[in-house]
Amino acid sequence: MRQADTAAHEHLLGGVSIPVRILWGREDRIFPPEYAEWLHERVPHAELHWIDDAGHLLQEDGPASCWPA
Numbered sequence: 001m002r003q004a005d006t007a008a009h010e011h012l013l014g015g016v017s018i019p020v021r022i023l024w025g026r027e028d029r030i031f032p033p034e035y036a037e038w039l040h041e042r043v044p045h046a047e048l049h050w051i052d053d054a055g056h057l058l059q060e061d062g063p064a065s066c067w068p069a
């Protein structure tokens with residue numbers, strides 16, 4: 001996946017009107033943390049939650065952290 005693959009849709013992010021929870025692994029080497037911050041800034045009212053000691057595959061690296069208690 002490249003930014004060029006999604007660039008045409010970036011303008012739609014500001015119009016998201018449903019609750020959004022962004023879960024992001026702090027050790028993600030495919031999409032580094034800067035991407036999470038970029039996305040969080042563009043989606044209104046989004047919650048950003050960092051998953052420590054997890055990379056890109058949260059379901060494998062930190063599955064227990066992906067679900068609220």
